[in-house]
Amino acid sequence: MPESGIKEDIDFKKILQANSELGQIQDIDILLERILAVARSIVNADAGSIYIKQSVVEADGKTDMLYIRHAQNDTRQKLLPPGEKQTYPLFSVPIDKLSIAGYCAHMGRIINIQDMYHIPEDAPYSFNSSFDQRTGYRTVSSLTFPIAADARLLGVIQLLNKTDRTGNIVPFSEEDELVLRNFAISATHAMERAYITRAMIIRMIRMAELRDPAETGSHVNRVASYSVELYDRWAHKHNVPERERTVFRDNLRIGAMLHDIGKVAISDAILKKPGRLTEGEFLQMQEHTIHGASLFRDSLSEVDSLAMEIALTHHENWDGTGYPGWIDPTSGLTVRQDEEGKPVGKKGEEIPLAGRIVAVADVFDALCSKRAYKEAWTEEQVLAQMRELSGKRFDPEFVDIFFEVLPMIKHSRQLHSQNLAA
Numbered sequence: 001m002p003e004s005g006i007k008e009d010i011d012f013k014k015i016l017q018a019n020s021e022l023g024q025i026q027d028i029d030i031l032l033e034r035i036l037a038v039a040r041s042i043v044n045a046d047a048g049s050i051y052i053k054q055s056v057v058e059a060d061g062k063t064d065m066l067y068i069r070h071a072q073n074d075t076r077q078k079l080l081p082p083g084e085k086q087t088y089p090l091f092s093v094p095i096d097k098l099s100i101a102g103y104c105a106h107m108g109r110i111i112n113i114q115d116m117y118h119i120p121e122d123a124p125y126s127f128n129s130s131f132d133q134r135t136g137y138r139t140v141s142s143l144t145f146p147i148a149a150d151a152r153l154l155g156v157i158q159l160l161n162k163t164d165r166t167g168n169i170v171p172f173s174e175e176d177e178l179v180l181r182n183f184a185i186s187a188t189h190a191m192e193r194a195y196i197t198r199a200m201i202i203r204m205i206r207m208a209e210l211r212d213p214a215e216t217g218s219h220v221n222r223v224a225s226y227s228v229e230l231y232d233r234w235a236h237k238h239n240v241p242e243r244e245r246t247v248f249r250d251n252l253r254i255g256a257m258l259h260d261i262g263k264v265a266i267s268d269a270i271l272k273k274p275g276r277l278t279e280g281e282f283l284q285m286q287e288h289t290i291h292g293a294s295l296f297r298d299s300l301s302e303v304d305s306l307a308m309e310i311a312l313t314h315h316e317n318w319d320g321t322g323y324p325g326w327i328d329p330t331s332g333l334t335v336r337q338d339e340e341g342k343p344v345g346k347k348g349e350e351i352p353l354a355g356r357i358v359a360v361a362d363v364f365d366a367l368c369s370k371r372a373y374k375e376a377w378t379e380e381q382v383l384a385q386m387r388e389l390s391g392k393r394f395d396p397e398f399v400d401i402f403f404e405v406l407p408m409i410k411h412s413r414q415l416h417s418q419n420l421a422a
């Protein structure tokens with residue numbers, strides 16, 4: 001559209017598609033990753049990172065901080081084997097005038113820098129080149145913009161190294177600023193919605209947590225993140241189409257958070273019993289799978305059906321020795337029974353994919369964590385146990401995948417041990 005002064009290389013179709021796609025993502029973590037990827041693709045940025053605003057309350061008052069939540073870098077990604085992901089340093093910066101991201105958030109202003117190594121001397125902020133020094137990456141152009149609508153600031157996106165059609169790094173243009181300013185409004189709305197969804201889920205989990213203190217917001221967040229890492233690698237290996245992956249990982253993240261929600265229906269006498277459970281108590285405890293599944297029995301959406309599947313099957317064992325076995329969660333009736341009339345355990349691929357994934361993620365996190373009845377295990381003990389349970393408790397394919405994505409899993413563990421609500 002040359003008459004409006006906007007260059008023809010801005011892909012308006014891509015922007016429209018992006019807006020509608022963001023509207024469909026429900027989980028905040030999946031959304032943030034996607035927002036960054038889409039922002040980069042709209043203006044062809046080689047790399048970028050996304051930060052969320054979070055207030056830290058201390059004795060001497062409240063400080064607004066920006067926490068990094070995702071970083072992407074195509075140049076560095078190409079150096080990795082296919083399917084592998086990059087980790088990035090986890091850090092936060094105060095919202096003040098000293099860092100570029102902090103300044104952008106503080107002033108609510110877009111900052112467009114042609115060359116990070118030649119920032120005007122009178123600028124209040126400076127460029128932290130430690131990433132370049134550590135990795136050999138050369139940052140040149142950058143565009144940092146607030147994720148905000150009206151006066152509500154939710155975070156900041158920093159894009160690096162805009163690349164032209166011939167692969168040269170060029171400065172970000174005024175058109176880029178304009179397009180991203182609009183994109184930021186859609187991103188803000190999508191994030192606000194996803195925050196509401198997350199808050200509702202965390203509230204449900206707190207209800208279960210009142211019963212079982214081990215089921216905390218950070219435990220379920222970690223289990224959900226590990227599950228997504230396991231699934232991503234599996235989906236890569238099995239060539240799952242991109243669209244299907246996007247939908248599944250979004251639903252999986254939410255469903256995995258709710259894996260033990262059925263514990264709301266188990267009595268305190270059992271959940272908080274300090275010693276070993278009797279056989280009868282253990283049988284009652286196992287029912288949290290059926291109670292959890294029945295919460296989603298109306299199955300209004302895909303996320304409901306996946307949450308139901310996960311709640312029901314996350315304690316099934318690959319070798320068929322798990323629980324609750326072949327039971328219909330809606331009617332409570334046994335579908336397949338042994339000679340004693342007990343439900344037969346699901347085994348192998350009878351256990352739905354999401355149930356097999358969450359089993360690995362949940363057990364790993366429980367082993368790493370201190371519980372009322374046990375100390376946290378050492379990493380060596382945990383990893384040995386994960387191997388040991390391959391083919392018994394776990395699908396062997398997912399144990400192999402677990403070891404392949406272990407660096408990402410450890411990264412998620414650190415990310416979700418930060419003191420954040422989201």
Ligand SMILES: [Fe+2]
Binds near residue numbers: 259315
């Ligand atoms: Fe459970």
Ligand SMILES: [Fe+2]
Binds near residue numbers: 215219223259260362
């Ligand atoms: Fe759990």
